[in-house]
Amino acid sequence: MKFIIQRDQLIASIQDVMKAISTRTVIPILTGVKIEAKQHGITLTGSDSDISIESYIPAEDDGNVNIEQIQEGSIVLQAKYFPDIIRKLPEKIVEIESDEHLKLTIRSGKAEFNLNGQDAEEYPQLPTLQTDDSFEMPTDLLKNLIKQTGFAVSTMETRPILTGVHMNLKDNILKFTATDSHRLASREIPVKDANIQFPSVVVPGKSLNELNKILDDNDAPIEVSVTNNQILFRTKHLNFMSRLLDGNYPETSRLIPEQSKTAFHVKTKELLNTIDRASLLAKEERNNVVRMTTQGDKLVEITSNSPEVGTVSEEITVQSIEGEALTISFSSKYMIDALKAIEYEEVKIEFTGAMRPFIIRPANEDPILQLILPVRTY
Helix, strand or coil: CCEEEEEEHHHHCCCCCCCCCCCCCCCCEEEEEEEEECCCEEEEEECCCCCCEEEEEEECCCEEEEEEECEEEEEECCCHHHHHHHHHHCCEEEEECCCCCEEEEEECCCCEEEEECEHHHHHCCCCCCCCEEEEEEEHHHHHHHHHHHHHHHCCCCCCCCHHHEEEECCCCCCEEEEECCEEEEEEEECCCCCCCCCEEEEEEEHHHHHHHHHCCCCEEEEEECCCCEEEEEEEECCEEEEECCCCCCCHHHHCCCCCEEEEEEEEHHHHHHHHHHHHHHCCCCCCCCCEEEEECCCCCEEEEEECCCEEEEEECCCCEEEEEECEEEEHHHHHHHHHHHHHCEEEEEECCCCCCCEEEEECCCCCCEEEEEECCCC
């Protein structure tokens, strides 16, 4: 195997596949990066058997030559050393060559590294997904969906199914839902021409988080394919595959109250900043509790107290308050997460009582929904 490549492009691909490589894998060869050279380009692969990432660098792209003098072949290299070597090479051009004894030489400028490789034949075959059953969406919209729901997955392994994001595609409507049983985040979007439906797949939150980091923020299409136990996200130069979580996701729709007793409209940023300030004194408390009390038809008071530290109270003017007077306590962290995720200037918050879950939505009725369970304070 041999090729000459632009160092920056190689680094970008390595950084992508490294997100799937874990030192804690039970299959030793998976601690390495697989490199495969073909005449049309090179493919790098990283996997920890939960997530697999393939990054492809074409030999030519829009008339620009990325890779020259390609001799086909493949090898697996230790991920512990290879990325750092490439990153610190002196020149912008890198020559990579391996012989039949799996000895690899990396040359750049006057620097030369010799590494021992492993046989790529021993690298596990990634499952191939049939991409007939797939749909496309803009990449930046997928990133938004992940950002607006992924933070609400559970970090506790006691109920593994809740560590994932529930995806549901029906009648060209795609819905993401995440809950850790104290809060819930969901959003739905229309999908054009989806020739596929799936009632329920659960993707590990960790996988979506890594995918979100890798994807560029643009509206280029990303193709999504689902089989019984894998999901594949495919862009022009990237394949990101994740296993799905086994089990039945809880029916979350019945958590969402049908009607409200109290509701108000408020500027998102003002409320966010006020709760953020109130939470400064709630740090000692286990779940950073703040209390919210409606005052008349335009004012809401946010307070927090910590017996050892002190108290804080701040009034905030809201657009309007409808319904009954209310005092409710909740985790400031959950509220801050929810408000940050919504990304609209104004939100509508609906309550059905001091001990019932409440809902935060964008004021313009966009189908983003955040639900938070209140905290009982004595």
